[in-house]
Every structure is written in structure tokens, then in C-alpha cells.
Amino acid sequence: MTWYFYRVVDAAGAVRSGTRAFELGDPQSVREALEQEYEDGAVLSVRQIPAVLVQSVRSAGSLFGKKLKDQDLVVLLRDLAVLAKAGVPIIDAVRTLAEDAESVGPACAAVASRMLADLRAGATLGEAFDRQPSVFPEPVRNLIRLGDATGAMDRMLHEAADHVERLTALKADSKQALIYPAFVFTAIFGAAGFWLYYVVPNLASLFKQFSIKLPALTVAVIGTSEWVSSNGLLVLLGLVAAVALVMFAWYTSQKFRLQVYRALHVLPVAKRLMSAAGMAFFAEYFSLLLRAGVDIVRSLTVLENITGDLYYREKLTLVRMYVERGERVSAAMRRVGGFPPLMLRVIAVGEDSGTLDDQLQYLAGEYRTRLGRVVATLSEILKPVVIFIAGGLxxxxxxxxVLPVYDLIGQAMAVRR
Incomplete structure (x- = not known):
């Protein structure tokens, strides 16, 4: 996909500009496509956007950009589905959402306003969705295009909303296992830092005044405290710099992200979590694309582009290449490796019976259930581990x-006697 900046005059005489990704390889082909789209208008200019600039904008958007939340996207799709089911014309349904910012939220209303402008210029609803790729995932856009072609727009909108809800639950399950340990470990190390920086130095000065013979463990803790007090600012700056460096590498270097994902797929506990989440995501999207009428090769291409797990993205690239050469999906996945035997067998059955989309939908539900079990099990395992670490610290x-304090009290009572 190549990104282009374009300026056109629509049928109403208004000059409009925008950026969009095209599969076409040169500006002239893009110009011809836009001329067909705006047949009652005129194309003023088409310019290709450099790939480096596109990547920089995507990285900045990932860090600072404002995106439509998944919950807001579900509201937008469901409200459109309800209005379409009631027989309201699509342009009037979109206008209703654009003018009802209080109910749907300002973000949804802004998206609906942009869609309304596209519809007034003569675009279909699918084309209006295509012009906001950062808001609407490609499987959702495919469903809306299918709704344009079949006339079953209300059903496609409902299915798109259900899909987004399932993906939202999938993301929530994946993150749930990390919230509790992250919070507890932050509290533990914060308390440890407070003791080392403030409490230990005060007790150390007290021990020195009374010339108490300290055990080796106490000497080690006091030494650590003195080092933290002397270098605490440098340590903090180093941690901030390390976090910033990791974030920068994560958002700018695909090789770094790929190595991180490979490591996660090797670690024992992370491997189960990543596998369940990845297979649920793959089956969910693959089934949705096939049911939307997208062919297998194109579906694999879409999956390759939208899969966040670069470990599986690398494998999907190879699977797509083998399928393009004429192999079946199950055979290609078996040759590439890294996919569970259950998935390979069920996909093979779906290919043999012609029910691949149904089998993938079944697999998506099964792997979502497995992911929930993994998350629940992981949470139960982490709780005693966290308690053990906190108790040990x-x-x-x-x-x-505390023991040297008891010795100090004993010495004071001995002196009294």
C-alpha cells in the first residue's frame, strides 16, 4: 500500500484534500481512480507521500495521536445498524449521529461528520469508511463494502460491531494478567526505595552513635542505602532514559519489536499467553474476512498487515507466499510451523468441506476461551509469587x-542496671 496526498473539486464545487493508501503503484493510476470516484468533479493534484514520512507519522500517531476508542467505535456501528434496520436512509442515519454529539460523544460525532461530507459528495458508505482507515479496521471496512454490494447493510453493521466487541474483550483479557503484578511490583519497589533513601540512613546514623556491632546483612543494606543516596538521581535519570530508549526503539525499529516478540514466544508463561491471543486474533479476523467475501490470498495479506505480533506476521508472510503458489492454507501453515496442531487439523477439515469460515469462527471462540483460562490461571499463579517476593523483601x-535495634535496647537496659 502506497500513501498519496490529493486535492479534488467535488460535485458541489468545494475543494477537498486528503491522504489515502492505494494499492496502485503510480500517481497517474491514482489520478484515474480518483477521476472515476469524483466523476462530476475534477482532480487537481496527486502526490505520493515518501515512505519515511509515512512511518514517522505512524510512529508519532502511536505515541501521541488521538484515536477513536473501541467502545466509541462499537457505539457508532451499533447506532448506524439500528437506524439502518429501522429503514432510515444511510445519509440521514449518519447525519443523526453527526448532530448528536451529546449521546454518541464528540469523537464519534466528528467521525460521522467526515463520513457525512463524503456521502454528500456521492461516496458510498463503504467508500466513506475506506477514507478513514485509522478509525475503521480493514475487516470492518470489508464488511461495509459487502453491505453496499448485497443491500444487507444493517446486518453487516451489526456483525462489524460484534467483531469489534470480541476484539476488545480479547485485548482486555491479554492485558488483565499484567495489571495486578505490575501494580504490586511498583508498590513494592517504591516502598523499598523509600526505606533505602530515607529510613535506613537515619537508623544507620543511630547505630554509629552507639557503636553497635552490626551483622553482615545490616552492613550490606546500609551500604546499598548509602549508594542509593549518593547515586539516586543518576539511577532515576538512567531508568527514565532506559524507558525512553526502549519506547523509542519499540516505535521506530521493527527489528527490535520482532526480537521482543520472538523472546516472548520462547519464555514458558508468556509463550502460552501469546499463542492463545495470537491464534484467537488470527481465527477471528480470518473468519470475518472470508465471510465478508474476501478471497484467501487477500485475507492473508490483510492479516499480515494488521497483525501486531511480528512473530506471527513473519509466519503469515510465508504462509501467504505458499498459498499464492497453489498450496492449501493448512499445508502452508504446517510447512511454516509455529501453529498449533488443533488449528491445522480444523482448518484442513474446513478446506475439505468448504466450511473454512465456519471452522475458523469455531476456532476463534475456542481460543478466546483458552485465553481466558490462561489469564485466570496466570493471575492465580502470580498472586502467591508476588506475596512471596514482597514478604521476602x-x-x-x-x-x-530491627534486630540491631533490639541489641541497642538491650545495651541501654544493661547500662541502666
Missing amino acids: MAVFVVAL
């Missing part, structure tokens, strides 16, 4: 600092 502080 506090035990170190108690043994290292």
Missing part, C-alpha cells in the same frame, strides 16, 4: 534493621 529489612 520485608523480611530482609526486618532482619537487617
